[in-house]
Amino acid sequence: MTKIHVTTTVNGDPAEFLADPRETLLDALRDQLGLTGTKEGCGTGDCGACSVIVDGVLVCSCLMLAAEAEGKTVETIEGMAGEELHPLQRQFIEHAALQCGFCTPGILVAAKALLERNPDPTDTEIRYWLAGNLCRCTGYDKIIRAVQDAAAEMRGAA
Amino acid sequence: MAKDELKSGYKLIGTRPNRPDGLDKVTGRARYGADFSLPGMLHAAVVRSPHAHARIKNIDVSKALALDGVKAVVTRADLPTGLSGEDLNLQDNTLAGDRVLYDGHAVAAVAATSALLAKDAARLIAVEYEILPHVTDVDAAMAPGAPVIREGVADYSVPEGMHPNVARYMAFGHGDLEAGLAAADIVREHTYKTEATHQGYIEPHACVGQMGEDGRGEMWVCTQGHWYIRRMCAAVLGIEAANLRVTPSEIGGGFGGKTTIFIEPLALALSKKAGGRPVKLVMTRSEVLRATGPTASASMDVKLGMKRDGTITAGQVFFRMQGGAFVGMSPIGEALPCAFACYDIPALKHEAVEVIANRPKAAAYRAPGSPMAAFAVESLVDEMCRELGLDPIEVRLKNGAKNGSRSSYGPDYTVIGLQETLEAAKAHPNYKVPLGPNQGRGVASGFWFNHGGETSVSLAVGEDGTATVSIGTPDIGGSRASIGLMVAEFLGIPYENVRVSVVETGALGVNEPTHGSRATFASGKAAVEAARQAVAEMCRRAAADWGIDPDAVEWKDGAAHPAGPNAGKFPPMSIGEIGAKMGSTGGPISGHHEVTAEGVGASFGTHVVDVEVDPETGRTTVLRYLVVQDAGTAIHPAYVEGQYQGGAVQGIGWALNEEYVYGADGRLQNPVFLDYRVPVASDLPMIDTVIVEVPNPGHPYGVRGVGETGITPPLPAIAAAVAGATGARIRSLPLSPPKVLAAIKAAKG
Amino acid sequence: MAKVHLWSSLRRFADGQEVVEVEAATVGQALDALVKAHPGLEPAVKAGVSVAVDGEVIANNRAAAVAPDSEVYLLQRLKGG
Numbered sequence: 001m002t003k004i005h006v007t008t009t010v011n012g013d014p015a016e017f018l019a020d021p022r023e024t025l026l027d028a029l030r031d032q033l034g035l036t037g038t039k040e041g042c043g044t045g046d047c048g049a050c051s052v053i054v055d056g057v058l059v060c061s062c063l064m065l066a067a068e069a070e071g072k073t074v075e076t077i078e079g080m081a082g083e084e085l086h087p088l089q090r091q092f093i094e095h096a097a098l099q100c101g102f103c104t105p106g107i108l109v110a111a112k113a114l115l116e117r118n119p120d121p122t123d124t125e126i127r128y129w130l131a132g133n134l135c136r137c138t139g140y141d142k143i144i145r146a147v148q149d150a151a152a153e154m155r156g157a158a
Numbered sequence: 159m160a161k162d163e164l165k166s167g168y169k170l171i172g173t174r175p176n177r178p179d180g181l182d183k184v185t186g187r188a189r190y191g192a193d194f195s196l197p198g199m200l201h202a203a204v205v206r207s208p209h210a211h212a213r214i215k216n217i218d219v220s221k222a223l224a225l226d227g228v229k230a231v232v233t234r235a236d237l238p239t240g241l242s243g244e245d246l247n248l249q250d251n252t253l254a255g256d257r258v259l260y261d262g263h264a265v266a267a268v269a270a271t272s273a274l275l276a277k278d279a280a281r282l283i284a285v286e287y288e289i290l291p292h293v294t295d296v297d298a299a300m301a302p303g304a305p306v307i308r309e310g311v312a313d314y315s316v317p318e319g320m321h322p323n324v325a326r327y328m329a330f331g332h333g334d335l336e337a338g339l340a341a342a343d344i345v346r347e348h349t350y351k352t353e354a355t356h357q358g359y360i361e362p363h364a365c366v367g368q369m370g371e372d373g374r375g376e377m378w379v380c381t382q383g384h385w386y387i388r389r390m391c392a393a394v395l396g397i398e399a400a401n402l403r404v405t406p407s408e409i410g411g412g413f414g415g416k417t418t419i420f421i422e423p424l425a426l427a428l429s430k431k432a433g434g435r436p437v438k439l440v441m442t443r444s445e446v447l448r449a450t451g452p453t454a455s456a457s458m459d460v461k462l463g464m465k466r467d468g469t470i471t472a473g474q475v476f477f478r479m480q481g482g483a484f485v486g487m488s489p490i491g492e493a494l495p496c497a498f499a500c501y502d503i504p505a506l507k508h509e510a511v512e513v514i515a516n517r518p519k520a521a522a523y524r525a526p527g528s529p530m531a532a533f534a535v536e537s538l539v540d541e542m543c544r545e546l547g548l549d550p551i552e553v554r555l556k557n558g559a560k561n562g563s564r565s566s567y568g569p570d571y572t573v574i575g576l577q578e579t580l581e582a583a584k585a586h587p588n589y590k591v592p593l594g595p596n597q598g599r600g601v602a603s604g605f606w607f608n609h610g611g612e613t614s615v616s617l618a619v620g621e622d623g624t625a626t627v628s629i630g631t632p633d634i635g636g637s638r639a640s641i642g643l644m645v646a647e648f649l650g651i652p653y654e655n656v657r658v659s660v661v662e663t664g665a666l667g668v669n670e671p672t673h674g675s676r677a678t679f680a681s682g683k684a685a686v687e688a689a690r691q692a693v694a695e696m697c698r699r700a701a702a703d704w705g706i707d708p709d710a711v712e713w714k715d716g717a718a719h720p721a722g723p724n725a726g727k728f729p730p731m732s733i734g735e736i737g738a739k740m741g742s743t744g745g746p747i748s749g750h751h752e753v754t755a756e757g758v759g760a761s762f763g764t765h766v767v768d769v770e771v772d773p774e775t776g777r778t779t780v781l782r783y784l785v786v787q788d789a790g791t792a793i794h795p796a797y798v799e800g801q802y803q804g805g806a807v808q809g810i811g812w813a814l815n816e817e818y819v820y821g822a823d824g825r826l827q828n829p830v831f832l833d834y835r836v837p838v839a840s841d842l843p844m845i846d847t848v849i850v851e852v853p854n855p856g857h858p859y860g861v862r863g864v865g866e867t868g869i870t871p872p873l874p875a876i877a878a879a880v881a882g883a884t885g886a887r888i889r890s891l892p893l894s895p896p897k898v899l900a901a902i903k904a905a906k907g
Numbered sequence: 908m909a910k911v912h913l914w915s916s917l918r919r920f921a922d923g924q925e926v927v928e929v930e931a932a933t934v935g936q937a938l939d940a941l942v943k944a945h946p947g948l949e950p951a952v953k954a955g956v957s958v959a960v961d962g963e964v965i966a967n968n969r970a971a972a973v974a975p976d977s978e979v980y981l982l983q984r985l986k987g988g
Contacts, residue, residue, distance in 0.1 A: 037186015101183030102410025139807035330914035570962030
């Protein structure tokens with residue numbers, strides 16, 4: 001099958017690859033660009049482990065074709081920290097908001113997208129925003145607290 | 159928190175430092191099963207049966223092999239013959255023999271140059287089936303006339319006259335049951351059912367395997383126990399264990415489901431056929447749900463006698479459990495001893511049968527058997543409490559097991575904390591919140607034995623006085639942090655100066671998996687013993703330098719000290735100083751410890767839940783949830799809380815949403831997360847926790863395993879709360895909205 | 908002689924006895940003596956058993972001591988998820 005030449009920007013860097021027309025953005029990120037921080041938990045858009053931000057929109061990269069990333073800007077977990085960790089990343093470690101850590105990249109990317117829209121969310125708003133990100137280890141309690149404290153820190157309220 | 163009242167004297171134990179793997183996990187750098195690749199690597203896909211039960215008449219792989227880029231296909235004909243017992247079960251489950259036994263049973267596997275190509279090739283493998291009658295329900299599988307799934311499955315224990323699908327039977331008890339029942343004021347008897355649920359780890363099974371024609375191989379795999387992977391792959395493939403080196407990746411959850419093999423031998427067999435090229439095999443979510451270890455489904459009769467004051471005089475259970483089409487997979491041997499483990503009852507009779515059915519081979523799931531048993535027994539206790547107008551915590555305090563009680567399954571309890579959890583639950587503010595309309599409160603207790611198991615740990619002192627610890631139990635929930643804390647506490651050095659790593663099979667003696675809530679208990683205990691050995695050596699080195707007797711040296715605060723004024727007057731020699739010159743004082747300093755760890759302390763817990771049930775829809779909302787559990791000593795309290803919260807939420811899912819739904823055709827109807835609905839963030843409140851600490855005398859720092867007990871009380875506690883909210887007692891899980899709505903309507907008459 | 912208590916579904920392999928007396932100084936010797944006296948118990952013991960010696964659980968240690976007056980309870984081999 002003829003492959004499609006895709007030119008895109010990933011975490012601020014230009015990226016080019018040849019995509020099979022059936023290839024998902026998730027597979028291209030992981031297998032072609034070596035960005036394995038984005039995880040596949042279901043492949044059907046139910047678990048959120050593959051969450052990335054495309055042109056500012058939170059998407060499940062398992063539901064998007066790699067070819068659709070042409071000309072777009074993609075942000076993944078690997079691009080979240082600068083020289084220092086993002087407050088969400090640091091709060092997740094300090095709150096023990098991860099156990100196995102497999103869902104963590106997707107939840108961090110999703111939570112970042114929330115806080116960019118709503119810097120002061122309620123517990124309920126966080127819970128509904130993250131309802132598409134499954135975590136089987138933590139029961140979500142410490143995740144919600146970590147997001148709240150990161151939000152407060154980012155507002156300068158902490 | 160109870161912890162703060164303890165005067166432990168520990169410097170580090172009980173603190174909450176950052177976990178060593180945290181940074182890698184929040185930046186996407188941590189490498190899980192599917193994140194590993196090798197040069198020249200092929201990708202594999204598996205062909206699975208669409209039928210619940212069928213004879214394989216023919217497998218035609220020619221079209222697949224003809225595809226450009228396809229490098230190897232394996233079927234059962236490629237595996238050795240002559241296996242028996244559980245090895246044969248494992249091989250039969252890895253690839254079907256002449257018959258497929260459940261929807262999703264693997265039939266063939268193919269390796270190709272890309273994952274998409276492998277999937278295309280799998281579709282070209284033509285399997286001809288002759289469909290056979292099937293059965294998936296536990297009660298139907300042992301009813302007269304049920305299709306016989308496999309002949310001759312009954313082991314020595316099964317009495318004459320049972321259905322041929324019955325594979326095992328077990329019975330034990332003590333006391334005079336009839337006299338006990340006669341002494342009761344009320345005797346009640348009901349049947350309870352739980353559906354199979356899946357462990358639901360978010361990371362699907364994944365591995366990279368490589369094996370040359372000489373039968374030597376390597377594997378990178380997400381697993382709870384890489385020595386189990388080694389032993390099982392070696393058995394299924396007919397190779398020697400020493401020739402397979404297995405390295406565990408980070409693991410994205412297991413909960414018991416990653417203590418065995420599913421796809422791993424296929425990657426190795428394909429690699430060998432493909433000339434030794436490495437093969438990556440990653441399951442899809444549907445493959446995980448259809449073909450990896452769910453837990454058993456259960457049908458359970460319970461009978462209890464109770465006096466008006468709440469004294470339980472006698473108890474009897476008969477459990478029926480199916481764990482798939484393979485013998486020995488249902489947890490009857492665990493469910494029965496857990497059934498009355500929270501109680502001290504003078505007369506008990508336990509019986510259970512395991513029956514096989516056309517379902518996937520069950521695997522362990524967090525406290526295997528205990529949640530089902532708790533649902534049955536704790537539900538009936540609650541029903542009788544409500545009938546007699548008794549407080550459920552008072553009744554448990556009155557009948558609950560204590561130090562010195564003879565347990566329901568034989569041994570005496572030495573030091574346990576059930577009563578303490580009940581008192582803490584009673585005293586908690588959640589137990590006093592007034593309930594509104596359509597709201598109800600449920601209470602239940604739970605138990606898990608905990609496990610020690612085969613354990614091997616080594617420790618090495620660095621030139622700068624730091625320590626590296628090598629363990630063989632994969633870290634799922636923060637055990638590297640807790641083991642690091644214990645070693646640092648023992649050595650008297652900062653937590654940051656200890657690095658704990660999970661190492662491959664070549665680096666240590668055999669380790670059992672991270673199962674049975676044993677990692678922090680057993681690897682921690684062995685790590686402390688390894689540190690003790692290193693400390694003894696460091697004291698010898700200091701003594702030699704000082705020219706005094708090694709017995710005259712003691713270790714404290716990270717340094718060797720003369721033990722007293724008679725030992726001589728020397729300044730303390732720190733671990734850093736000893737490490738810096740160890741090359742010239744006798745060589746490297748290390749310690750190691752190998753043991754089948756005994757001395758586990760059981761962990762008891764008590765949960766209190768409030769729910770509100772929408773009378774229009776039957777939907778249950780959890781309003782507040784309290785977990786109280788005995789940790790012995792909480793080494794890293796944040797990760798102890800994490801175990802409590804995670805276990806409770808898995809139990810909430812089992813109680814309210816999760817179930818395996820099989821159609822009349824024997825196919826799994828809900829093999830995706832959209833339909834197999836695990837709890838999501840918006841379903842839940844915060845999960846309140848109280849850590850009770852009754853130290854376990856069998857561990858140097860008093861640790862009890864804490865991983866499993868938390869999943870057991872939610873099933874009966876939520877059913878009790880729903881009964882309180884609606885007046886309707888539902889004796890089968892899950893309490894899905896349609897079922898609750900129907901029960902509300904029926905209760906109203 | 909140590910007293911070994913059998914769970915009830917095992918008793919039919921020991922002539923209906925609930926308690927079998929064995930001469931043993933260790934758990935391993937007790938299990939071997941049990942099988943020698945009642946060969947029908949071999950599959951159960953081979954499948955793996957834990958024991959409680961005078962109330963204390965011995966999950967998997969053949970060398971654990973058994974006293975002449977010990978009460979030994981056979982248990983299913985215990986493990987977990």
